[in-house]
Amino acid sequence: MNKWLKVGLILVPVILMSACGSTGAKKGAPVTGGATPPPADSARTSPLDSGSGAGITPLPQTGGMESQAGDPLNDPASPLAKRVIYFDYDSNNIRAEDRATIEAHAQYLAQRGNVKVTLEGHADERGSREYNIALGERRSNAVRDMMSLLGVSAAQVASVSYGEERPAVLGDDESAWRMNRRVEIVYAGQ
Amino acid sequence: MLVISAVSALVLGTNARAALTIEITKGVDSALPIAVVPFGVSGDPLLPVDVAEVVAADLKRSGRFAPLPRQDMLSRPSETAQVNFRDWRLVNVESLVIGRVNRAGAGYTVQFQLFDVFRGVQLAGYSVRSDADGLRRAAHQIADIIYETLTGEPGAFNTRIAYVTVAQLADGSRRYALEVSDADGYDPKAVVNSKQPLMSPSWSADGNRLAYVTFENKRSQIYTQNLLTGQRELLASFVGINGAPAWSPNGRELALTLSKDGNPEIYVMNVASKQLRRVTESLGIDTEPAWAPDGRTLYFTSDRGGSTQIYRVAATGGRPERVTFEGSYNARATVSADGKSLAMINRDNSGDHIAVLNLQSGALKVLTDGRFDESPSFAPNGRMIIYATRTANRRGVLAAVSVDGGVQQRFSAREGDAREPVWSPMRQ
Numbered sequence: 097m098n099k100w101l102k103v104g105l106i107l108v109p110v111i112l113m114s115a116c117g118s119t120g121a122k123k124g125a126p127v128t129g130g131a132t133p134p135p136a137d138s139a140r141t142s143p144l145d146s147g148s149g150a151g152i153t154p155l156p157q158t159g160g161m162e163s164q165a166g167d168p169l170n171d172p173a174s175p176l177a178k179r180v181i182y183f184d185y186d187s188n189n190i191r192a193e194d195r196a197t198i199e200a201h202a203q204y205l206a207q208r209g210n211v212k213v214t215l216e217g218h219a220d221e222r223g224s225r226e227y228n229i230a231l232g233e234r235r236s237n238a239v240r241d242m243m244s245l246l247g248v249s250a251a252q253v254a255s256v257s258y259g260e261e262r263p264a265v266l267g268d269d270e271s272a273w274r275m276n277r278r279v280e281i282v283y284a285g286q
Numbered sequence: 287m288l289v290i291s292a293v294s295a296l297v298l299g300t301n302a303r304a305a306l307t308i309e310i311t312k313g314v315d316s317a318l319p320i321a322v323v324p325f326g327v328s329g330d331p332l333l334p335v336d337v338a339e340v341v342a343a344d345l346k347r348s349g350r351f352a353p354l355p356r357q358d359m360l361s362r363p364s365e366t367a368q369v370n371f372r373d374w375r376l377v378n379v380e381s382l383v384i385g386r387v388n389r390a391g392a393g394y395t396v397q398f399q400l401f402d403v404f405r406g407v408q409l410a411g412y413s414v415r416s417d418a419d420g421l422r423r424a425a426h427q428i429a430d431i432i433y434e435t436l437t438g439e440p441g442a443f444n445t446r447i448a449y450v451t452v453a454q455l456a457d458g459s460r461r462y463a464l465e466v467s468d469a470d471g472y473d474p475k476a477v478v479n480s481k482q483p484l485m486s487p488s489w490s491a492d493g494n495r496l497a498y499v500t501f502e503n504k505r506s507q508i509y510t511q512n513l514l515t516g517q518r519e520l521l522a523s524f525v526g527i528n529g530a531p532a533w534s535p536n537g538r539e540l541a542l543t544l545s546k547d548g549n550p551e552i553y554v555m556n557v558a559s560k561q562l563r564r565v566t567e568s569l570g571i572d573t574e575p576a577w578a579p580d581g582r583t584l585y586f587t588s589d590r591g592g593s594t595q596i597y598r599v600a601a602t603g604g605r606p607e608r609v610t611f612e613g614s615y616n617a618r619a620t621v622s623a624d625g626k627s628l629a630m631i632n633r634d635n636s637g638d639h640i641a642v643l644n645l646q647s648g649a650l651k652v653l654t655d656g657r658f659d660e661s662p663s664f665a666p667n668g669r670m671i672i673y674a675t676r677t678a679n680r681r682g683v684l685a686a687v688s689v690d691g692g693v694q695q696r697f698s699a700r701e702g703d704a705r706e707p708v709w710s711p712m713r714q
Contacts, residue, residue, distance in 0.1 A: 214504075222638065224618035224631050224660055225485060225706065226530040226543065227587055227594060229506070230550040230571040233527055256505045257527060261483035262460075268657070268680060 168204065169283060175200035180264075181239055183277040185220070188234040190242060198239055201281055202246035209249060212284040215239050217257040218264070220273035225259055232257030239279045306471030306684070306704070308347055312694035317352035318436065319378055320345060324356065325385040325396070326364025333387060333421065337396060340425035341383065344443040344470065345432065348669070349693025354379050366399065366408075374403040381409075381436060385428070393417040396424045400432055410435045422472060442665040445469045446710040447672060448487045448496055449684060451476075453702035464498055466513065469665075469709070471697050477511060486706065488540075490533045493710045497521065497531035497540055508542060510557070521555065530574045534581050534601075541565070541575035541584055541601070552586050554601060565603050574618050577601070579625045585609065587617040596630060596643075610643065612650045618661060622668045627689070629662035629671050640673050642689055653691045663708045664689075674705040 168174040178197045181190065190198065205211055217236030219228035236255040243253055265275040322342040327333060345351035360373040364386050374382050385398030399411040410431055416424035423444060430441030446466055453461045462484040467474035478484060482501035489496060490510075497510045508522040508531050522528040526545035533540055540555045544562075552565040552575045566572040570590035577584060578598075585598045591608060596619045599606040610616035615633035622629070625645075632641035632650065637657030643650050656675040663672050665686075670693070672686045682703030686695045697704065 221658065223594070223615060223633075224574060224587065226573045227571065227617050229485075229527055229529050230543070230545070230573050233545055233550070234571070254505075255526070258483060258501065259485075261485065261501070266680070268676075 169286075176204055179281045181235075181279045181281070182274060183235050183279070185222075185273070185277065186231065187277075188231070188238040190238055195242075198242050199246060202243040202248050205243065205252050206247040206249075209252065212252050212254070214254045214256055214282045214284070216262075216280040216282055217255065217259075218262060218276055218278050218280070219260045220276045221260045221263065221268070222273070223260075225261070227259075229257050229259035229261075232259045235277070235279045239281070306467060306474065306697040308471050309696050309698055310347060310349065310693070311685075311696050312692070313349045313352075314692045317350055318380060319354065320351050320381040320383065320432075320436075321354040321359060321374055321377075321379045322383040323359060323362050323364065323385075325387050325398070328386060328388045333394075335421035335425065337385065337387060337421060337425045337428070338383070340422055340470075341398075341429045341432065344426060344429035344441075347470065347695060348433065348441075349688060349695075350433075350437060369401065371401070371403050371406045379403055381432075383428075383432060387421070390415065394421060394424070396421070396428065398428050400435055422468065426468070426470075439669065440667045440712070442667040442669065442709070442712070443469060444713050445666060446493070446713075447471075447663075447684075447707050448477075448489065448710070449674075449704050449707040450484050450487065451702050451704050452682070464496070466496075477513060477516075486530055487708050488531045488533050489708055489710050491535055491537040491711055493713060495533075497533055499529055499531065508540075510540075521557070521560070526550075527573075532575050532577055534577050535579055536581055539581075539601075541577060543573040543575070552584060552599075554584075563603070565599060565601065566606065576619050576621050576628075578621050579623055585619045585621060585628060587619065596628065609645075610650075613641075616641075620662055620664060622664045622689075623666055624668055627668075629664060629673075629689075631660050631662070640671060640687065642671070651691065653687045653689070654685075654694075659685075661706045661708075665709050666712045670695075672707045672709050674707060 169176050175197055181194045181197065205213065215236040217232030219231045236257055240253050240255050244250065263276045265272040322338045324338045342353035346353050354377060358377055360376065361370060363369045363384050380403055382401040382403050383398060385396060388395045394416045395413055396416060397413040400409045402409050412431060414424045414427050426444035429443040433441030447469055448464065448466045451463045451465055455461060459481060462480045463476040464478040464484050464487055465474045465476050480500060480502045485499040487496050487498045494514055495510050495512050497508060499506050499508055506528045507520060508528045509518050510521055511518045521540065522542055524544050524546035527543055527550055530543040531540050538557055540557055542553055542555060543550050544553050549569065550571050550573050551567060552572050554563045554565055565584060568588065568590040570588055572586055572588045574587040575584045582601055583598055584601050585596055587594060588597050594615045594617055595608055596610040596616050597606040598609050613632045613634060617631045619628045619630040627645055628643045630641060631638050632652060638659055639652050640654040640659045640662045641650055641652045658676045659673055661674045670686045670688050672684060674682060675685045677683055682705045684697040684704050684707045
């Protein structure tokens with residue numbers, strides 16, 4: 097964690113500079129929308145996509161040595177392949193075993209100021225629906241806050257809670273519930 | 287008066303759906319024996335609606351009446367002169383309803399009379415006008431008059447319910463709809479369809495508009511929608527949660543939950559000016575505001591004290607006061623029309639149930655025994671509570687229970703899940 101924190105702090109000024117041409121998140125403005133620039137991810141997509149704003153150049157990727165294989169986002173062996181963080185009942189505490197996953201995503205994002213993610217918070221079906229919306233937001237905000245500490249720009253991360261409305265697994269016992277108490281890290285354009 | 291049912295066909299996204307059928311799962315022993323004789327028809331004998339059947343079904347569904355089966359009727363009068371009270375005393379009927387439907391221009395006039403069989407006197411007699419499509423509504427109005435005459439309380443048959451349905455498609459995607467039907471489940475119409483979740487419908491006091499939450503733009507937003515015109519208006523689209531809309535009794539304000547300032551708090555929005563007033567301030571979750579009928583108090587769900595409980599606060603803001611103390615989890619309160627009781631989700635070891643809290647005595651009564659009962663909503667006469675429950679095979683269905691727990695109904699026989707029912711106000 098400390099290592100990534102340092103990396104994050106060093107990268108912050110670079111990100112701020114490279115992000116200045118894009119629109120920042122404003123209160124009251126839609127967080128996601130049709131105009132989200134596609135991520136500079138695969139080899140097939142031009143990283144200088146005209147939709148991504150003025151003069152944003154993606155930073156070199158850390159996984160540069162294996163760049164023939166493409167974006168580490170698409171590497172099933174990469175820690176980035178894990179996109180779901182699970183939570184205990186009525187809790188938004190990030191479990192120790194999930195920290196490395198969030199750190200990997202934070203590092204990836206911190207190095208690519210034009211890549212955006214939506215953190216989708218979810219809850220299990222117990223309790224009222226609007227309370228679960230609030231609980232899902234607590235979870236997505238917990239992941240967002242950790243990413244922010246690791247140097248990810250606020251403009252890159254949107255947080256949305258679906259509460260219990262979009263369960264990953266149907267079922268009315270703990271085996272289903274634990275799969276539904278989650279935050280999904282969704283990369284724009286994926 | 288019957289314009290609403292005719293115009294509702296214009297509502298946005300309207301399509302015809304299979305009606306919900308209502309099954310009475312528990313009735314009271316003391317149900318009043320009543321006979322609703324098939325109504326006479328003047329002129330055209332082929333009516334689209336069997337008015338007496340709708341009236342009898344309404345009364346039966348309340349659990350407080352036991353309508354006599356037609357095959358047990360010894361005579362079928364439709365005018366006073368044809369009534370022989372002995373025919374009804376013989377089969378132990380205490381109240382008798384007769385009537386006649388007359389063509390009147392493009393519509394109908396429905397006249398009916400209610401008799402006390404043992405005293406042999408008329409208790410009520412009215413003529414109800416209806417347009418061509420309004421016979422069911424006329425029948426509900428008649429049932430309301432009979433109910434009120436015999437019980438002393440207003441009926442709530444001539445009302446509607448709004449609820450959310452979800453269909454799981456073969457490709458794994460879901461289709462959400464916000465539907466409105468008559469209170470007897472008849473004539474359901476989708477007023478909004480979406481591939482993304484729809485949530486938390488709330489009726490305006492005049493029954494002409496719904497506020498609800500949609501995720502159609504991949505984030506929560508609150509819209510209001512006029513049911514007569516289908517016109518929609520975006521009311522809240524702030525960063526974070528836009529949730530739990532609740533229309534104020536005077537129709538001018540909407541209480542809602544916003545997390546734009548960090549965490550979920552209760553706000554009140556002036557519907558016309560969109561001006562916001564923040565009501566709560568805590569580090570915890572504050573959500574699910576519900577208005578007291580005087581419009582001066584808001585009840586809401588909060589975990590500010592550690593466990594999730596119901597609190598109340600002045601609608602202008604101030605220091606909230608905890609209201610529920612029994613149970614580890616109480617949420618989603620709704621207030622009865624007389625302001626004297628709250629219905630809510632109450633949790634015990636066996637799951638989430640619907641409970642009613644008497645605000646004067648503090649007594650809590652658990653009414654249901656499902657594991658996932660939620661979203662209670664009072665009938666406007668305060669007599670029944672509609673809520674969402676689950677069948678044994680996990681299907682979401684609507685159910686209703688009387689506030690004393692004595693009568694239970696289930697709305698069933700349709701595909702997909704139904705949830706989040708809200709009972710409309712009385713029709714004006």
